[in-house]
Amino acid sequence: MxxxxxxxxxxxxxxxxxxxxxxxxxxxxxxxxxxxxxxxxxxxxxxxxxxxxxxxxxxxxxxxxxxxxxxxxxxxxxxxxxxxxLDDQLAGTIRVATTDSLGKRFVVPAIAKVRRAHPGIEIVCVTSAQIANLTRREADVAIRTLRPDAPDLIARKLAQLEMGIYASHEYIAARGEPREGEAFDGHDLVMYQQSVSPSMRAALCGEPTSRGRLVFQTQSTAMLFEAVLAGFGIAELPCFRADYEPELMRVMPHRTEPFDVWLVAHADLYKTARMQVLIAAVAEEFAQAR
CATH class of the missing domain: 1.10.10.10 (Winged helix-like DNA-binding domain superfamily/Winged helix DNA-binding domain)
Structure with a gap:
């Protein structure tokens, strides 16, 4: 055997x-x-x-x-x-998968609330651009921007957020603002690698990128922010973070790209006590951002 x-x-x-x-x-x-x-x-x-x-x-x-x-x-x-x-105890470990950007703004504050109220709950947070496989227990719960279609997963919409186009004040002072309809003519662009976001190569928030010059690529949202803050060029960034960066300014403010955020968990784990406490805390953080 x-x-x-x-x-x-x-x-x-x-x-x-x-x-x-x-x-x-x-x-x-x-x-x-x-x-x-x-x-x-x-x-x-x-x-x-x-x-x-x-x-x-x-x-x-x-x-x-x-x-x-x-x-x-x-x-x-x-x-x-x-x-x-079957666990009804407010203790144990929860593996949470999310992106570094959503993690910093929403998930970590939610975890902090859970830990203060229930110190017996331990959190393992996995941040990656890759989608965690919940069926194989690579994570117990995921906060992500893609809704799953697997029948054994429960998906709850947390919010609809938006992307905008941003550059540093330093970059704009040196190069000027891009104008709508000019496809970033004469401007440098900072983007995700194509494997992470294929659609970004064609447009940023609906503005074509055909005349822009791609100068920096990354798989990480954190690195994308750092590159824009360093004045490398213009990028499409989540407004929930970029609007609070004093060194950044939003350009082409009418250009926007909405996206949904989902909380996903396996049906077998969704109703456990510790999961419900975390889910409530995460949902509260997103509700406050609306």
Whole structure:
């Protein structure tokens, strides 16, 4: 019989391609990963990986095992969520996934309120441009700008916010303000990398970027702000933060881009006491911003 604990080591190596990557994902040492893979191969009397100098590559036997191991993983995670969902205590850990910008303005103040009222609740906050997989418990709750369509997730709309176009006072003094309809002619632009926001390449808040010069790219909203504050160029930024930066000014104020913010949680965890306390605090922070 396949041991689930060994199967999760197999999945980690299959997904990362290396013992080192799997060890980092599982928070163990490489030797432990190697032993678990060897034990699983011995149990199955099959070689699951082709060892190359750079990567561990699945053999046909490994490929055959992959789907079954993923099914085991989903079953184990479902058990964890259902047990956690029975918890009515205002204690324990909540993993929160959000962006650095939403985190700074809304989520951290909400967490502060929760911690003051319920010190037994511990928070792990994961900030990333990537969407956390709640089904695999990469997070328990997410505050993000995309509404999920998975049937096992509950989504609650928190607010509709807006983006605007901003530059530093220093930049405007040196280069002048861009004018609507000129597609940023003669101006420098600061943007997310295309993999993060493909639509931004064509326009900022509806103003075409075809005549502008892209001078800086990043995956991070925090770095986007820093680049604009440093006078690198013009960027599309969330108004809830940019309006409170004294070194920034909004240009083309009629150009705006609304976006929705959603709180997303797995149905198995949504009604736990600690989750409800955090959800209420986060919703209150967004309500105050309207």
């Amino acid at each position: 396949i041991n689930w604990d060994n199967a999760r080591f197999f999945l980690a190596v299959a997904r990362t391609g290396t013992l080192r990557g799997a060890a980092a994902q599982l928070d163990v040492d490489q030797a432990t990963v190697g032993r678990r893979i060897a034990a699983l191969e011995e149990t199955l009397s099959a070689t699951l990986f082709l060892r190359t100098p750079a990567l561990f590559v699945l053999t046909p036997a490994g490929e055959a095992l992959l789907g079954a191991a993923e099914t085991m993983e989903l079953a184990a995670l479902s058990i964890e969520r259902r047990i956690a969902g």
